[in-house]
Amino acid sequence: MAETFRNRIDALTGFAVINGTDSDPAISDWLQDGVKQIISILPPAKLEECAKTSSAITSSAGFDLDTATYGPVLAVTREDSSSVEQMCRQIPKFMSSRVADPNDLMFSSSTDPVYYMDDAIIKILPVPTSGQSAYVTYVSLTAVVHGDTSGIANFPDDVESAVVLYAAIKAAQSLLASEEDDDLYIPIINTLKQDYIQSLSLLGVKVPTSQGVSKKQSNQLESLQEAMQQKQQVQQG
Numbered sequence: 001m002a003e004t005f006r007n008r009i010d011a012l013t014g015f016a017v018i019n020g021t022d023s024d025p026a027i028s029d030w031l032q033d034g035v036k037q038i039i040s041i042l043p044p045a046k047l048e049e050c051a052k053t054s055s056a057i058t059s060s061a062g063f064d065l066d067t068a069t070y071g072p073v074l075a076v077t078r079e080d081s082s083s084v085e086q087m088c089r090q091i092p093k094f095m096s097s098r099v100a101d102p103n104d105l106m107f108s109s110s111t112d113p114v115y116y117m118d119d120a121i122i123k124i125l126p127v128p129t130s131g132q133s134a135y136v137t138y139v140s141l142t143a144v145v146h147g148d149t150s151g152i153a154n155f156p157d158d159v160e161s162a163v164v165l166y167a168a169i170k171a172a173q174s175l176l177a178s179e180e181d182d183d184l185y186i187p188i189i190n191t192l193k194q195d196y197i198q199s200l201s202l203l204g205v206k207v208p209t210s211q212g213v214s215k216k217q218s219n220q221l222e223s224l225q226e227a228m229q230q231k232q233q234v235q236q237g
Contacts, residue, residue, distance in 0.1 A: 005031055006146040008164050013188060015171035018179075026174065027146040027167060034166030035152065038159060039071050039139055043204040047074060050154050052140055056133035057124065063136045066120035071139035078113040078124055078134040085135065088115040088124060099125050158203060165196040 003011075006027055010016035016023045039050065051074050057063055065073070077085040091099070091106060093116045098106035108114040108125045110132060115124045128134035142153045144163070152160050169192045176185035201207055 002149040002151075004147050004149050005144065005164065005167070009146075009168045009171055012164075012168040012192065013171045013175065015168075015175060018175065023171075024146045027171065028144070030167035030170040031144045031146070031163060032141075033170075034163040035141060035144060035155075036071075037166060038162050038200075038203075039141070041200070041205050042159070043206075044074075046159070046203050047072065047139055049156050050139050050159060051137050052154050054136040054138070056130075057128050057135065058130045058133050060123070060127045061121075062118070062124060063122040063134075064120065065122065065138075069141050069143070071141045073122070073136060073138045075137040076115045076122060076124065076134065077137075078110070078126075078128055079132040080110040081132065083132075086111055086113055088113045088134070090114070091116050093118055096123070096125065158199070162196065162199040162203060165192060165199055168192050169196060 006016050006024065009027055009030075016027070019026075039047070042050070054063055076088040076090075078088055080086050089112070091114045095106050096114075096116050096118075098104045099108040099114055101107055106114070110126060113124060113126060113134070115122050115134075117123075122136055124134045126132075140154055142155075144152050151157075152163065155163070169189060172185055172189045172192055176182070176189065179185065197207060
């Protein structure tokens with residue numbers, strides 16, 4: 001039987017053993033935050049591996065993005081009269097009234113369709129029909145919780161592993177804040193961060209420093225180390 005996310009994070013940090021079932025909501029939140037964080041930095045090629053395509057859009061209703069389950073939109077397509085999916089170009093909403101004029105540069109046709117955003121709804125022109133459907137390819141912010149064993153939908157194993165490491169870092173940082181056991185948790189956090197950065201590098205995420213650690217993560221690590229040194233100085237004094 002596959003391990004739950006809770007057990008996978010616990011194996012890295014011991015967080016669930018210490019906090020019991022009270023840890024479950026926090027683990028679920030960290031996992032979901034990890035999904036959003038990692039999707040926001042993945043390169044286009046890797047995002048495509050996490051993508052899914054909507055069902056056929058066949059009316060002026062368009063495609064509603066006004067929900068937390070939808071992440072980045074990668075492409076919008078519309079079938080032409082030969083059932084070939086044509087890539088839609090995006091235009092500003094205020095120019096949508098110009099697409100019906102064949103003498104206007106904004107003009108749209110079945111072979112050169114357009115789309116625009118209207119109150120978080122993707123509107124496609126010419127309006128798709130049952131014979132010439134439109135589709136939206138997007139990355140889903142699938143809900144993930146501590147007890148899941150079937151993985152994250154549409155996420156390859158390497159991306160899923162990065163999400164687990166992200167949540168494990170948050171769990172270890174929480175233990176450090178509550179238990180204040182620097183000697184135990186600082187090394188765990190450092191190791192998890194190194195593994196996380198390596199995981200991101202393998203996913204094609206460009207890390208801005210030569211050591212493979214981002215400026216933000218480096219600052220977080222320095223803050224933890226400074227806090228540890230200050231505590232030791234107080235204890236010695």
